[in-house]
Every structure is written in structure tokens, then in C-alpha cells.
Amino acid sequence: MRQTRTIEISTGLFIILGFASLFFLATQTTNIRAYSDTSGFIVTASFTNVGGLKVRAPVTMAGVNVGRVTEIHLDPVTFNAIVSIQISQQFNQIPDDSSASILTSGLLGEQYIGISPGGSETFLKNSSKIQFTQSAIILENLIGQFLFNKASSGSK
Amino acid sequence: MRFLLHEIYYIALDFLQGMGASFLFLLRLLSYTPKALLRWRIVWLQIYSVGAMSLVLIMVSGLFIGMVMALESYHVLVKFAATAALGTGVALSILRELGPVVTALLFAGRAGTALTSEIGLMRATEQLAGMEMMAVNPIRRIVVPRFIAGAVSVPLLTMIFCAIAILGGFYVGVDLMGVDQGAFWSQMRVNVDLVDDVLKSVVIKSIVFGVAISLIAVYEGYYSLPTAEGVSQATTRTVVNSSLAVLALDYLLTALLFHGV
Amino acid sequence: MMTEVNKDNDNVVEISGLKYRVGNKAIFDRLKISILRGKITAIMGPSGTGKTTLLRIMTGQVLPDRGRVIVDGKNVARLATDELYELRTQMGFLFQNGALFTDSTVYENVAFPLREHTHLPESLIRHIVLMKLQAVGLRGAADMMPTELSGGMARRVALARAIVLDPKIIFYDEPFTGLDPISMGVIVRLIRTLNDSLGLTSIVVSHDVEEVSAVSDHSYLISDGKVVAYGTPEELVHNKSAWVRQFMKGLADGPVPFHYPAPDYASQLLGEEPA
Helix, strand or coil: CCHHHHHHHHHHHHHHHHHHHHHHHHHCCCCCHHCCCCCCEEEEEEEECCCHHHCEEEEEEECCEEEEECCCCCCCCCCCCCEEEEECCCCCCCCCCCEEEEECCCCCCEEEEEECCCCCCCCCCCCEEEEEEEEECCCHHHHHHHHHHHHHHCCC | CHHHHHHHHHHHHHHHHHHHHHHHHHHHHHHHHHHHHHHHHHHHHHHHCCCCCHHHHHHHHHHHHHHHHHHHHHHHHHHHHHHHHHHHHHHHHHHHHHHHHHHHHHHHHHHHHHHHHHHHHHCCHHHHHHHCCCCCCCHHHHHHHHHHHEEEEHHHHHHHHHHHHHHHHHHHHHHHCCCCCCHHHHHHHHCCHHHHHHHHHHHHHHHHHHHHHHHHHHHHHHHCEEEEEEEEHHHHHHHHHHHHHHHHHHHHHHHHHHHCC | CCCCCCCCEEEEEEEEEEEEECCEEEEEEEEEEEEEEEEEEEEEECCHHHCCHHHHHHCEEEEEEEEEEEEEEEEHHHHHHHHHHHHHCCCEEECCCCCCCCCCCCCCCCHHHHHHHHHCHHHHHHHHHHHHHCEEEHHHCCHHHHCCCCCHHHHHHHHHHCCCCCCEEEECCCCCCCCCHHHHHHHHHHHHHHHHHHCCCEEECCCCCCHHHHCCCCCEECCCEEEEEEEEEHHHHHHHHCCHHHHCCCCCCCCCCCCCCCCCCCHHCCCCCCC
């Protein structure tokens, strides 16, 4: 029957539209990049305090995204935080004396890792350790420091 | 006072009985699902009448909700000079709450009532009994295809709703209110997580809502009293119970999936 | 498919010791009925005696509290669901309002059992459907919708649908109710013709004495949950019970009184007795 054919086609269109919407939502509105890059090498860095750093946080150099945080766990011996970073395969010429800092995007935004290049001729590769790290700035410490300075300068 | 306690007691018992009965009905429906799917033409026709026919309602509603969310958010954010966050605000509110919940409520009203009254009228005019007498299981032939159609349509409709709402928000925010296009999308992309906000929120919530609404709709229709009042009461119960169930499940899912109670 | 034919008496349906209560009221009290194969048997009685319920019990739609209901050799009350469905493919059931599917055409309605239970090709289904519609005289209405049909026509379509799988037994639930004289005559003729030409056993539940008498071979008269009389229509009219005669002749007054029990009329009018 003509009518059945129209119905079947319309339903098919409906279902395709639904999945197209899902595709649109997944790719255009989300941080899908965070999940898609599976090629790369892993390096670790040790921090005394990671602050609000989260897994899948971006890792940048000069503001350009070079990788993601893949794991954060506590070293049971030194009680430092060990952060594993996956760096895209294309960035295989980062000097191995570069330093990693935990920075905040904006004033109160989420935290990420910024890598400042060193000068070494050997490069970071799989299982390298980044030696020079700068921990997260904790707001409370900053305020405490400010007040302390204020107090001590006030008493002069 | 005592009378009130009595009433509450009976209401509570009725509620428990309803929950139990509908859950058992759900198990029955699921047991017939594989066989019912073999007659895919019947299911397909139901998806058309329940899902595709609701498309216009859902798309228009999505558009307006997205637009109004952008408008409201803009006027709040502009006070903090934070309009760059408009994309994020619109996307998160739609994906996490408004999308699944509003779609579900609209669906309950438009398609849920249609399902209930159709099945209820078939019961009242003895069409279901007639089918039984022709050795055709009416649950497998009539009820299950409609249940499947509802459970499948709600997630699809929700995804369409969310996509259109965000686009509507984009139109109002960027084209009408002048927010920067790049900021709108890039901020959104940073802050909207694929797993948390799309998969868990939109997909899982809408699947749960779809199953709940379809179950309630076909259950009320199938067990309605075979009179005119019976069908109309069943239809009302479908809307009321579906809506309450959706809102309650929404809280439950949000708590379980994201935040802890 | 197994069919145990009882060679002693060729009864398609045997009901014995049937008991069924709804709430406090006993609908059936040790009812015993036998339906002969190949004949048209009528079940009559006043409104509300549960004649329709009896049909439902015979077809397994309702379970009795007690008793044996043997249909075509099988105890209907004890069957598992798929066995019951198997049995039902051998039965036709005509509901009082036809119970046609309102969203399909007449053709689709009659074709429904064929489509659900057989894998016949469309061309063969077409032949069978048109044949059955021809038998009830409605082949020309094949493309109409049930809402366009008159009551009598709807019932005839339902009849065509009921015989489309060539059942052995056919049940009629109040087939004459609400029809004009011509339609009634049509149904009477159809019941007789189909029964004889298709070798069916027909069970007709009705309280239309005149029509039933014209069509049935034997009739049961049921009242208060028991069989009150049994016999050919002729025999029943001359039954020794005055109540049976009142029923069969349609007399306004007799053992079933005209007046519902009430206090003394004169006293009530003069205000001495309460209303």
C-alpha cells in the first residue's frame, strides 16, 4: 500500500534524524577530543600538590594542546602525587629537562598542566619522568601569605 | 485526623500495589519482546505513530526552550561580563535536565495518552477479547509493539530536542544578542563532557524515561475499565503517573550518576 | 493435532458439575450440559443468568471454580496457554457487537486470522477471504471500514472472520440482539446454512425465543444456575413447567410475576406504609 511505504520511509527518516542529533551533540558540543586521541606516549611528573587537577585535563605548551592527563595517584613512599600524562605522538621532540606546572585557566577556572621547554638535546619519550615541577597554587595559602605579609608590613 | 491517616494508608497501599503490578507487567512485556520484534513491520508502524508523529511538537518545543534559555542566561551573565559562558550554560542546562525531562513530559502528554486510550478502547469494544478468541495473544500483538515503540522513540526525540535547543540557543545568543560565535562553541566544548553530559545524561536518562512512560501508558490502557469513564480515567492516570515518575526518576538518576545523594 | 472423539456419545462439549461464583452470588450450581456434534444447540434463559459467562467458560476466557468443561476431548479449564490457543484455532466466536478491528477494512479484518496463523501467500488469502465474505453475502463490502457498516452487516463480517480458519465449533453470543427483522432473518439463515454446509457444531446463546426456535435443533433453558429444561423447541413449548411455558411464549405474567414485590398498594397510597 502506498500509505505503508510513506510510513516506513518517514519512520526511517525519524530514526536517522535521531542518530544525527546524537552525532551532532557528541561531536560539536562536547570535549570529544579528550577521548579520541589514543596514540601517544606516557610520561610522569611528581607534584607536592595537584590542587584541583583532574584526569583528562589538558596539557599545553605555549598554549597549544599537546596531551592529556591520564592518571593521578599518590606515591606511597614520598607522599607526592604522581601524574601520568599522555603526549601526542607528533610532539616527540620535547626536551627532557622541561618543567611542568599546574596552572589555572582564567581566574577561577579549571586546572591544567603547562610545560615550559628546557634546552636539553635528549627528548621525552615513553616512561620518561619530568624532573622539574611546579605544584598548584592553593588559593588559601595565597590569601594566608597575603594576610601574613600585610600583618608584618603593618607592624613595621 | 484518624480519617486522614486511613486515607494515607490506603493511598500508600494502592501505590505499592500499582508499582508491583506494573513491574510484573514489565517483565511480561519483556518476555514477549523478542517474538514481537520478529513482526518488525508492526513495531515500525508504531514507531511512526508514536515517535515520528510527535516530531513536530518536540522540535518546536526544543527550539523555544533553547531560545528562552539563551535569552535568560544572557541577561544574567551580562551582569558579570561573562557572556562567553553562554554556550556552556545553555548546553549544560539542556543536556542535563531540560532536554530529557521536557521531552519526556511532552511525550507523556501527547503519545502516552494516545497509547492508553487506544488500548483502552480496544479493551472496551472487546477487540482484545476477540483477538484472544482468535488465538492471537493481544499482549504480543498489540501491547508489546507499542511499548517498544515508545521506549525507542523517547531517546531519539530527546536527542533531536537537545540538538535543536542548542541550535536555538546559538541563534539567540550569537545572532540576536551578539555573543561571540567562537566563544559560544569553544567554551561549550571545553565544559561539556561526552560521557557525563551526553551519554549519561541524555542517553541513559531518556532510555529510562522512555521505558517508564511507555510501561505506564500501556499498563493503564490494558487494565482500564471497559467503559467510557474507565478509559478517560486511565488516560488521566497515565499523564499524572508518567509525569511524577519522570520527575522522581530524574532526581534518582541525577543523584546516582553524578553527585551522590 | 490430537482429537479424542468419544465414541459413546458424540458430544463436542460436555460440561458437568460446573460451579462458579461471583462475590456472594452463585452463577452456576452443578450445571450439566452436553452439546451434540453437528447440531445447532441453543442456550436460553432470562437476562443475567450468566449465559454469556457460560460461553466464556466453554472457550477458556473465564475459569470456573469447580467442574469439568470438556471441549473436543480436552478439559478447557486445565489447559496451558499455548494448548488453549491451539484449541481456539478450531473455534469461532461471534461477539455480541462483532468486535471488529476498527482501524482495518472489512477485508483486513477477515484476513487477520489467516495472516496470524498461516503462512499462505497473499493470493490464496485473497481467495479465502472473498469466499467467506461471499458466504455471508458481503463480498461487495470488502473495502469498507467497520464504522461504515450497519449492526447487522458488522455481525456478518464478524461471522465471516469467525469461520475463516474453518473451525469445528462456533459460538454465537446473542447474535439476534438489536437487529431489524430482515437482518435477523439473514443471520438465522446463515447460522443454519453454515452449520450444515461446513459441518459445524453451533452453540447459540440468546433470549430471542422466536429466532432461536426457528434455527436450533435442541435448546437448553437455564435459570438460577441450573438447567431448567431441555429439548427441541416444540417440546419446550409444551413443557410441563408453567415457568418454561411462560418463557417460551413470552407471556407478561405467570410464575415470573409482573409486579416486583412491594407492600400493599392501598396502604401505601393512603400513607400508612412507608414507600
